[in-house]
Amino acid sequence: MRCVRLLLGCSSAAELLGTVLAEGPVWITGEGSALYLLDSAGMLRLTASHGLPDWAHERYGLVDPAGELPAAVALRLRRPYLLSPEHTSVDYPNRNAGLGTGMVAVVALPLVVDERPIGVLALALAHRGTVPGRDLDVLETIAGACAHRLHHLLDHGPAHAEPRPADAGPGSAHADARPAHAEPRPPRRTEPGPAPSHPLLSLAVRAAGHGAFERDLVTGESHWDAAAFALAGRPVAPDGAAPELERIVHPEDLPDVRAALAEALAGGGRYRIGYRMLRPGGRVVRVEESGEVMLDVHGRPVRMAGLIADVDHRPAREVGSGPDPAGARTALLLSLTRALSRAVTVRDVTAAVTDVAGPAFGADSIVLDLVDEGRLLPVSHTVYGGPRRAELTRLADLSAPVMQDSLARSAPLFSEPGNRPRATGAPAAWAVLPLVASGRQVGSCLITFAAERAFSREDRTLYSAFAGILAQSLERARLYDTHHHRAGELQRAMLPRTLPRLPGIASAARYLPSTEGMQIGGDWYDLLKLPDGRIGLVIGDVQGHNAEATAVMGQLRSGLRAYATDGHDPAATLARTSRLLAELDTELFATCLYLTLDPADGGLTAARAGHPAPVRIAADATAVELELPGGPPLGVDPGQAYPLATGRLGAGETLLAYTDGLVEDREEDYDESVQRMLGGLELWARQTGPGRIGPAPALERLADLLTLNVTERRSRPDDVALLLLHRVVSPA
Structure with a gap:
């Protein structure tokens, strides 16, 4: 939404392309992206580009819409046209295109408004296999925003403005705000007089x-x-x-x-x-x-x-013959009750109040304060950022005395139109609602309006009823938050507070709890300093998302650490840990990966118990899963031995170990999700490059990028853990 908002304010084709690359999803690579506009002769003319070599400007600077190039096909079909990596390597074998520039997949998006074709947006994507439907929806939304903004620029741009060159970023071609050969057109007229163009x-x-x-x-x-x-x-x-x-x-x-x-x-x-x-x-x-x-x-x-x-x-x-006002108010209160009943946390309740109740009441702003140790503390600003957050904070400061007074008297307060001078910066009309549940003071709610209004007896009854429902919802949400705060403290106590500093390596780790159920789980990671100078990497996932899973995880982590520091190799360590889990009074099982690394020569030994294979990011920017034979999850067959695998991690190479919550998506095949992650890792490795950034900051940025896609999902049914290990290049 931020990307779309910025696109609708761009002033040129070059700015549009630059905004897509800077603000769009991270899997839009930017390498080899282009924006074409139809000129007066009906040809697609390259107007803005990024990362295209000179030969591509000469060969594809002008595209015939009747031809077979992707831009032409997309425009004729009026839908996105995708090229897989295989297509780019076969149809465009020049090493300066396709895989040679880091393109993993290419999509051509038609720009059409009111059945009027305007041009085509071509983007390179970090997708190795099928592009998921949800990603295509995002791309079409971005293309639609670009099309409508270009449509506005073409129809409402200055009639005599000269095209000016601009860049979409490093490596860009010159780009104009309108096609080089398009005839300027006067703005359209709409009766009764043109409305401002928003x-x-x-x-x-x-x-x-x-x-x-x-x-x-x-x-x-x-x-x-x-x-x-x-x-x-x-x-x-x-x-x-x-x-x-x-x-x-x-x-x-x-x-x-x-x-x-x-x-x-x-x-x-x-x-x-x-x-x-x-x-x-x-x-x-x-x-x-x-x-x-x-x-x-x-x-x-x-x-x-x-x-x-x-x-x-x-x-x-x-x-x-209008509707029954009393019935309509009841329907409104029922709708608000349903919205609040779905809210789980205090933040959810606050979001429901600002997102649903505010617009439904026609409010200008809503300030929500909660009682904390006898004081009223504002919480509404937590669901906003930027200027809106600052405005809510200002309103909270301005209204603090009247909100405290309303709560102390347990009586709502309403402004009356024109009864007294209004203070500087005060809203035109307002209602202050005390929030009391089961005799306990929960908080206070301020609802402001942009214009003066009179509150009828029915309005006051409606607001008072809403206050009672809101107070109950907040009380329930606070208990939930308290419970999960304690559960989160238990989870954090089970995981390393910091990763140890070990010679010859750099490391980074992340843990994200599930957003469903109890919001805690059994994922864990560990980094061990072994007695022989080797380094141990552990990552595991206990079945379930509850306190039992967390408790079992803590026992397994302690047991595995003891077996590893006793000098057992990864296979023997997993076998002993599996027997330990089988002896516990639980029906849970766990997946686990344990490997050791010798920082001196890069030697690896590893064993795997039903866990996803780790990924090696090589010095040439390729990302591949390590071929590790595995055994059953821990606790499933306590007598089963685990195969031991060996390998080597070269200097300057990075290893990623993760739990399946990092890639698992209900709307996408698991293997496709893994392949998409591998494509993103290769993109990161190419953009970072050897020697361009120190390994520790680069790993922290990579950890953030890997978890970004997870945090943007509407829900996270599984918790997520990842551990990155980079073997540092020794100074000459």
């Missing part, structure tokens, strides 16, 4: 004949196009800002609209609402609002966009 409205430009709207749910900014203002019978606002919901929805319909919005915000996706829209003079028109609530990678609503359509094309004369 970049976020590009998501709804296809809404010919209907009003288009967009709302940023993070900042609270809403925008209409000119057709929407015309539908409401209102003049176009100078900045395109939409009027508040209370001013355009008939009062009898407003509770129903808020309830429907709460449902849409809680689940995301498409929605449809019918209501009566108020026009100046008291007239109304029946409209249907259809749109989509867009979620970020964590499942939180961040944007709404869609259309407002005139249903009967004539004003309604009577409004006495």
Whole structure:
């Protein structure tokens, strides 16, 4: 979403390509990426590029859309066209292309708006095998944002602006803000007068004949196009800002609209609402609002966009047949209750309040304070960043006395329109709700509004009921957080606090708990200094995500460490640890990898008990799994012997050991996930390069990159552990 937001504000094709490479997913490599635009002769002209050699500019600088090059095929098919590494090596055998530049896969994405072709975006990807469907969705979203921004630049750019060269980054070709041979066109005119061009409205430009709207749910900014203002019978606002919901929805319909919005915000996706829209003079028109609530990678609503359509094309004369306001308020409260019931942690509750309750109430901001050791501490800012976070912190400071007073009296407070001068920076209207559960003070909630409003008796009852539900949800969430904080402390106590500094190697490790169940598990790692000067690397995964798995993990870690430091080789160590697990009073089993490394000559000995094979990142930037024969998981067959394998880790090479939570994805085949990880490792190795960065900082960055994809998933059903080991090149 950040990438799309930045793309919709770019001012040139070169800036668009540079933004995709800088802000897009890390598996877009940037090597050999290009952006083509159709010129006045109907040819695809290379307008911006990154990492293309000179010969590629000469050979592919101008592409015939009727030809068979990927850009032409994608434009004709109107869908992404993928080239695998095998295709690039066969169809483009020049060593300066394909695998020679680090391209692992190539995708050509057509740029089309309102059935009008604009150009093609070609990107190199760090995918060795099949590109997952979710990654294709991301690519098409990025291409759509680029297409709409280019469409705007072509139609609304300065009529006499001269093309200026620009770079998308190192190795870029010259790029212009518009195609080199495109004729300038005057801006389009829309009656009744052009609305200000807001970049976020590009998501709804296809809404010919209907009003288009967009709302940023993070900042609270809403925008209409000119057709929407015309539908409401209102003049176009100078900045395109939409009027508040209370001013355009008939009062009898407003509770129903808020309830429907709460449902849409809680689940995301498409929605449809019918209501009566108020026009100046008291007239109304029946409209249907259809749109989509867009979620970020964590499942939180961040944007709404869609259309407002005139249903009967004539004003309604009577409004006495509206819905039951009491029933609508009940429906709204039920929707908010459902949203809060799905929240598990205090952060989840806070997110539900800001994401669902705030927009449903039409609030400008919501400040949530929790009681901590007799004081009120704000927590709302924890779900925001940037200017929004600073604004919430300012509001919390400004409202602290009144929130404390409301909680002390256990009585809600509401502002009254025009009853007293407003303090500098204070909101136009507000409600302060004390949060009390089972007689205990939980916190206080401030709801602010951008315009003055009167709170009816029904409104005050609704807010008070919401406060009671919110207080119960927060009390439950705090107990959950306390329980898991203690469980997390147990988990951390079982793992090494720091990795030991050992001669001849650099190391880095990461552990991420599961986000499902108890959020603790049985993954562990260890780095051992053995008596003979060798180094031991251990990584394992006990079945389950509960306190028992964590306790068993601690016993196995201690037992394996004792067997290893007694001088047993990896095979014998795993055999003894397997017998130990079988003797414990548990039905759990565990996978494990144990290997030893001699830092002096790189000699490796290893054994594996049902665990993923480690990965070697060689000096030539190739990443391959080590061929290690394995045995059953620990505890499954205590009499089973484990085969011992030997090998060598060269100076300057890196070893990655990990648990399956790092790559396992419910939406993707496991082998494909592993291959994609290997492609990413090769990309990192090429970009880092020998001697360009010290091994310790490079390993820390690699550990962050490996866990980045995991942390961006909506859920993490398994915990994750990884351990990186780099054999340092000895100084000459």
